Amino acid sequence: xxxxxxxxxxxxxxxxxxxDSSLRSDWLGGTTAGxxxxxxxxxxxxxxxxxxxxxxxxxxxxxxxxxxxDNGIRLSGxxxxxxxxxxxxxxxxxxxxxxxxxxxxxIKVDADGIKAEYRDGILALFIPRAEEDKPRKVKIS
Amino acid sequence: MAKGHELQVREKQEVAxxxxxxxxxxxxxxxxxxxxxxxxxxxxxxxxxxxxxxVSVDLDNDQLQIEGKLDFSNYESMEPVYTEYxxxxxxxxxxxxNKIDRDKISADLKDGVLTLVLxxxxxxxxxxxxxx
Numbered sequence: 001x002x003x004x005x006x007x008x009x010x011x012x013x014x015x016x017x018x019x020d021s022s023l024r025s026d027w028l029g030g031t032t033a034g035x036x037x038x039x040x041x042x043x044x045x046x047x048x049x050x051x052x053x054x055x056x057x058x059x060x061x062x063x064x065x066x067x068x069x070d071n072g073i074r075l076s077g078x079x080x081x082x083x084x085x086x087x088x089x090x091x092x093x094x095x096x097x098x099x100x101x102x103x104x105x106x107i108k109v110d111a112d113g114i115k116a117e118y119r120d121g122i123l124a125l126f127i128p129r130a131e132e133d134k135p136r137k138v139k140i141s
Numbered sequence: 142m143a144k145g146h147e148l149q150v151r152e153k154q155e156v157a158x159x160x161x162x163x164x165x166x167x168x169x170x171x172x173x174x175x176x177x178x179x180x181x182x183x184x185x186x187x188x189x190x191x192x193x194x195x196v197s198v199d200l201d202n203d204q205l206q207i208e209g210k211l212d213f214s215n216y217e218s219m220e221p222v223y224t225e226y227x228x229x230x231x232x233x234x235x236x237x238x239n240k241i242d243r244d245k246i247s248a249d250l251k252d253g254v255l256t257l258v259l260x261x262x263x264x265x266x267x268x269x270x271x272x273x
Contacts, residue, residue: 012211013167015228022222022223023224038150042223044220045221046218055253058253081174083176087178091175093172093173094173095148098148120191121191
């Protein structure tokens with residue numbers, strides 16, 4: 001259990017600490033090029049399976065392309081600004097443009113079972129572990 | 142890459158606090174675009190993971206305060222194995238240089254992007270000056 005506390009601020013702090021402790025961990029074994037590449041990805045284990053949580057606020061679903069092959073997942077698309085033209089800018093901090101990023105996960109993936117969900121500016125990829133890759137209990141005879 | 146320019150992530154910035162909270166949970170500064178037209182000031186903020194009910198916008202004189210609370214219950218029973226960013230509530234404040242018609246402020250949150258339209262008060266709109 002990641003956080004079982006009743007105080008929401010303490011719970012958030014625990015989550016932030018947990019995220020910090022796996023910051024750029026070697027779980028992906030250096031197979032994933034481009035830390036610092038857009039968009040940023042967090043990987044979680046949930047039971048036997050994995051979830052990639054990707055921050056992509058303000059994107060058109062139609063502008064997003066997700067491909068899965070073996071244990072590689074490729075994420076490409078573009079993020080476009082739809083601002084009116086006759087305005088003067090005070091601040092520009094948001095990033096727009098096209099991106100193309102591939103991650104390879106160090107597990108066997110059931111590629112047909114991958115599901116994607118985009119909500120509130122967050123893309124979640126549910127990556128089921130291949131049946132033959134799941135840990136098995138070894139019985140002592 | 143053949144496309145040339147590759148997008149780089151802008152590292153999230155923590156909110157600098159005057160006062161410390163008892164629990165050291167972090168707040169982040171949302172990436173913001175602000176632009177101005179003749180009629181209004183528009184503030185566009187990225188707050189991924191924040192839902193409508195958890196946004197508060199407050200205008201006190203010329204102080205605009207925006208807060209977005211993250212619903213992090215989705216992270217329950219998830220064990221991080223590799224991370225590139227952290228999460229938290231969002232908070233930012235601006236001092237407005239324009240007089241705003243506060244009754245007409247509108248806010249919209251879509252796909253983690255908050256758009257605030259702050260219409261300028263009538264007397265503040267630019268006037269074309271005719272040469273007599």
